[in-house]
Amino acid sequence: xxxxxxxxxxxxxxxxxxxDFFTLSAGDVESVIEAANAHKYRKPRNxxxxxxRYFFAFLQRAANKES
Numbered sequence: 001x002x003x004x005x006x007x008x009x010x011x012x013x014x015x016x017x018x019x020d021f022f023t024l025s026a027g028d029v030e031s032v033i034e035a036a037n038a039h040k041y042r043k044p045r046n047x048x049x050x051x052x053r054y055f056f057a058f059l060q061r062a063a064n065k066e067s
Contacts, residue, residue: 010035012035
């Protein structure tokens with residue numbers, strides 16, 4: 001995923017990537033899950049945490065990439 005796609009996906013679902021995942025409201029987490037479903041994201045097999053948390057981190061990393 002490149003920077004543009006990550007930013008567009010976050011904007012479409014109303015996700016603020018500047019925030020910390022643990023400060024998101026339940027509605028915000030639902031938006032992250034909807035975005036993950038739209039992108040068909042699967043968390044790593046050995047992940048310690050939710051799919052929403054991993055996808056949020058994935059979006060943040062992609063959005064912070066240099067072009």
